[in-house]
Amino acid sequence: MAVETQAVKRPIQFVAPVAGASGAFAGVFVGAANGSVLLGLLLGFGILATIAVVLLEVLDPGLEKTAKWVLFAAMAAAGFLLGGLPGLVVGGLFGWFFGWFIYWLGMGRYRVPLPPYLTAGQVLWHYGFRVICGSIFVFLITPILVVMPLSFNAQDFFTFTPEMLRFDPAGYSLKHYRDFFTSSEWQQALRNSLIIAPLATVLSVSFGTLAAIGLSGEHVPFRRAIMAILISPMIVPLIISAAGMYFFYSRIGLQGTLLGVVLAHAALGIPFVIITVTATLVGFDRSLTRAAANMGADPVTTFFRVQMPLILPGVISGGLFAFITSFDEVVVVIFVGSARQQTLPWQMFTGLREQISPTILAVATILVIISIALLTTVELLRRRSEKMRGLSPG
Amino acid sequence: MTDTTQETSGPMLAADGTPLKRSLAKALRAQKLRALALIAPLLLFVLITFIAPIADMLFRSVDDSQQGTVHGTMPLTAEALKDWDSSTGELPDNAVFDAVYTDIFVAAENKLHTRVGSRLNYERTGSSSLFRKTGRGLDDIGEVYQDQFEDLDPDWDEGTPWAELMGSPDWLTSMQGWEDGQPLPPFELRDGVADLLPRTAAIYRVFADFQIEEEEKSLLDEEPWSIVHTRLYEDLRDGDFSTYAGPRADMVKAADALVDTAEFETIALKDGFEAIDEDWLDIGLWQTIKAYSTSYTAGYFLNAVDMQKTPEGVALRDENQRIYGLLFKRTMFMSMVITFSCIMLAYPVAYLLANLPMRTANLLMILVLLPFWTSLLVRTSAWKVMLQQQGVINDVLVWIGIVGDDARLVMINNQLGTIIAMTHILLPFMILPMYSVMSTIPPYYVRAAKSLGATNWTSFWRVYFPQSVPGIGAGSILVFILAIGYYITPEIVGGNTGTFISNRIAYHISSSLNWGLAAALGSILLAAVLILYWAYDRIVGIDNVKLGG
Structure with missing residues (x-):
């Protein structure tokens, strides 16, 4: 005891x-x-x-x-x-x-x-350390929390008004949200984001999953080199990718088109799919596919009926990563896209640079809520996949 | 079983009778091929959508043969300058001026001369306005001759007589039958005219092609450019036309006679250029043009490291023109500061998370992952809201009386703003690798050290810390790589002093349109990142990148 x-x-x-x-x-x-x-x-x-x-x-x-x-x-x-x-x-x-x-x-x-x-000094250090960590957590989370109440500001200010501090209902309003939902520019940006991100995700998930399955085999020639190329979109600074894509896509006529933006975003999302799916495949028991083949299933059936259900959590969280990459991306879309492909982050970027309206804060709040939803999904999936692979109890 | 193998003593056989070794090799090859077939589509996709653009950028950083460069738009000049020795201190001869005259005239008609001007302006200030001025002024030279020929015979200023003189009869017939809306017949020179009037024919051919392809106008209605008259004068001066009996023979002979008279006014090309701008007699200008007339150049790279080509070789630019060295240094310095502050803030948090019970750690982990998942733009705008002078932090400080209302802190649009915001944004990238390393450190080493009499500090510094160094290394390289390429956050909270090299790259792509320089700066940045990436791969292994815990 x-x-x-x-x-x-x-x-x-x-x-x-x-x-x-x-x-x-x-x-x-x-x-x-x-x-x-x-x-x-x-x-x-x-x-x-x-x-x-x-x-x-x-x-x-x-x-x-x-x-x-x-x-x-x-x-x-x-x-x-x-x-x-x-x-x-x-x-x-x-x-x-x-x-x-x-x-x-x-x-x-x-x-x-x-x-x-423990001595008194050690006790003091124990709690002092927790206070230090606590303040770092505060540093991490405050900026995100501050945005939320400010988005209900009745004034066009980026700070708390005296009315807000007095909890005067007149200090609060939903007008920035109304702006967001009625402004054609913001709605167009939202629509573009909702078109581009899913398309890019589908592309990177379908190519990425296949490649990850190929890469997880035991005998893959040039595995390291291939991996380095596939991961590179994540490592190369966005501004360089954006510059290169701008030059190259203007040469082949993709600059300023929806297809160009989708392809660019798909390329950026691929590393995330590769990383999450290969990580899931590490725990995949290959004898299951052999057993399926043994019982007469062809490779396609084996893939969809045996392998896919087991690696699905990894594929979905890879897809979510790819989605959020495209959904949040702004540098590449600025260069590869034209005004007609203006996405939500692009609109926010323009707004921030030119200081137009606190509608940005309403959008930011909505985006925070979306990211909380995505985070929860990914965490649940991760736990589920770990449980399935028997890596963690719980 | 053992009996049979001993009896045959040959190679082991598979079920179908082939030797087992070969059968295995075959299976292995099939496996490899299947793996490659699965990878191939993605590899191809990434090669086209991502690697090709990067390669294109690298190519652009040395390419100087596009339209709008000396090599691409002034080919005759580039060729003529090859024979000129730039170190003698003498101006190039007339042949070079002649080439420049043609090149700039044609470029001006195509509206490309200003682009050559801007291209050379990167290397020599003033070139841009010089070329614009020259494009406008070159007509002055040709008009000297044009006016005199016109005074002699107004037909010299009409489209049809020229077309009859220069064009082949077949072409002329189809040209006369041409109606609006149809495609124009391609121009053909009349047989023999290239021998009779070589220079005129050459420039008229360029004029004709330009009218037909670019302007889509009938040559019968368009009077030729003034440079055609200059060339006509030169041909008439040098040639003999007494036996000429082709179309418009009277016109040509009359003009030939006029040119030979003493009153005929002429102008030397060099003087004509001097009249437009005295800069044309500056040896430095010619040296610059010659230095940048090759199809590949190191000029953009030299520019990117604050150097330039001079007749004496490569040298640093003037003190007041050196900006990229400063920017690279600033980018490195600020990335290091950001990495360091991330280490300082991430270490305690990662330590705490790794040593708390699983349930609490998972809960606190959400506080790390939420910023990680939140849009970059949201976090950047949050920092803008927090840091600005009428922002949340200043308001709170004023409210509790630490700062006076008139002495609000300036925390944005400078380096401090960039450092604070980027430390916050990149902190999760430091915490996560540190955490994954620290959670694998077994607790009994520290306990053993303590039971052997080490103090708290010694047991931490000599036992725990060395085991956590791989986490620090992994996190630092990751954060540093991400930091030196950052664009959005410095652009919004960085002001003038807090911007990075990426902001300059973006500026050159979208505002100054100096794509070559942008590509060269990008290539240098890319090289730096790739070295770090290689180091990361060696230290951590790229397969071990973890996302979200």
């Missing part, structure tokens, strides 16, 4: 100053927003240290839940007095956090998940 670390109540001489310090940290921001940093710092320290003493020393430990609720309500009310509705939200969050933090710290609960022999 593993050694369990017990939660041991910490001395108040340790808890009060730490809680005070966190309060001072928060106080700096509250103070700055209200005019005086120094006052905020001192008050924050004092208030939080006092609260810690009251909660841990004066109150009965059985009252923990009530105390947390009272703190939450009090902080929210204080926030409302200081800064209206946004203050209410921030205050409430502060109250919830400090209530949890003081008990977590004071009752020594932070020690529970850790081995009992």
Whole structure:
């Protein structure tokens, strides 16, 4: 049985100053927003240290839940007095956090998940490291999250208006979405994207799957060289592919045509299909095809009835990669396409360069939702394929 | 079984009686062929849609024989300049001026002279306007003769007399029967006229073909170009026409007589060119034209590394014209900064993900994969929204009072903006390879180190870190390759100082139309990427690229 670390109540001489310090940290921001940093710092320290003493020393430990609720309500009310509705939200969050933090710290609960022999420094590092990682995750995800509320902005601004911060319904509207769905330019771009991406995907998936099956054989001459050529569209910088395709496609009359864009996008999507399908084929049991052949199935039947169902998850996620590659691609389409092939990302790019309208943010939100859907699908497929190949339990 | 093999002692046989070895080889060959047959369609597809364009770009970076180059549009000049020694410091002789006269005149009629001008302008500033001016001014030379011939006989300025003089009778008949809408009969020279008026016939033939093929006009209605008159003068000056008895003999003889009189005004070609622009007497111009008159050139590559051809050989450009070296250096430097910041941010995250329980790690992984799957344009626009001066970050900083409203931070349209946005965009490409390496590092080495008395730091630095280096290497090369070729993000958040070499390539393709230079810059970038790709293949193996965990 593993050694369990017990939660041991910490001395108040340790808890009060730490809680005070966190309060001072928060106080700096509250103070700055209200005019005086120094006052905020001192008050924050004092208030939080006092609260810690009251909660841990004066109150009965059985009252923990009530105390947390009272703190939450009090902080929210204080926030409302200081800064209206946004203050209410921030205050409430502060109250919830400090209530949890003081008990977590004071009752020594932070020690529970850790081995009992760790020194104080190691414990500090353990949590400090998690805070660092947390802020990196915040860095990763914030830009995507910020776009969403901004797309409901009633003004043509790229930032939060005071009305939005006051949660005034007048500050929010769906007008950018309406713009998107009524503007002929955006609709044309959407249509183009929805034509080009599936066509390119079909091309790269059908060629790519066949080639991946060929490549997964045991005796393939020049395997490395062929692989290098097939993967190269992913490695060569897009601007170079775009330049080369622009020169070459204008020579053979494909520049500015839908076919040209589809072919170019199919070429860009192929590496993703090859990589995912060959990865799936690594776990494919070749004796199954031999068994099928043994029982009289011709190669085509074997492929569609035996091999295809088993590698389907890999093929689909390869296809999704190819789809998103084409759907997101902008550099090549700018050069290979003409105004009639303007796609969604191209329209966004033009909009961003010329700063026309925040409709871009509405489009961005829609695209984020699409990518969440695609991500979920790919993850589910990956798990399913791993389960089928017995690589992971779960 | 053993009995039979011992008895026959020959080669082992397959069921159908062929030796087993041969039968195996046959099966193997069939297998190889089947594999190749499956791969072939895709390989062909990629070769045509992707490899051929890249090859075309490489070719373009040295090709100087297209229309609009000296070799392609001024062939006579290119030929004539071969005999001129550019190092003597003497101007080329009259034959060269003669060739330039014809070339630019014809090019101007085809509206190609400005393209030659722009082509030479890449190497010598001022060429563009010089050629435009010359294209307009060359008529001044021919008109000296044209006016005098016209004064003598207005027929010299009419289409029909010229057509009768130069064209063959058959052609003339079908030309006279021509009606609007029909295809024009192709021009044929009259027998003997090429001997009688060699230069005139040559230039008239070019004029006739141009009228018929490009303009689709009847030669009977079109007066010839002024250069035809210049050539006529030269032929009349040199030839003897006393015995000529063909069409329009009177006209020709009268003109011959006029040319021989003392009053007949002439103009030397060199003087004519000088009158248009004194630059034509500048030896440097001729040196440039000669240097770029070959069909293949290293000029674009030299230009791409801030060098140029001079009579003394290859040399660096003037200080104020060197931009590509700076751009390449900046691209490298910024890509390195981005790669480094990605390492710094990705390492803790990958470590955490690799050491958390599976369920939590999978959940946190979503936070990494969501940006990875989100459209590049969405992330770039998000950073534009965040970073601009009236943007979210500045607003928050002002709201909590860290920055004054009048001292908002400038974080966009400079290098900082590009670095922040691209670090964010490329971070998942660093985290994923690092994670896949770190999750294979067994935890007991670190435990062993600690139980042997190593401190936390030592056990990390001497035991864990070396095992995670392959992940750092894989991620770094991937991020670096992606970073040096980036175009969209620097274009939107980079401003002037935060742009990469790719932005310059795009500029040369779509704005300045200097495709050769764009191709040369692209080729250099491609070479850099391919070296890195090769290194990546050696270190990681291209088959091991993982997508999304």
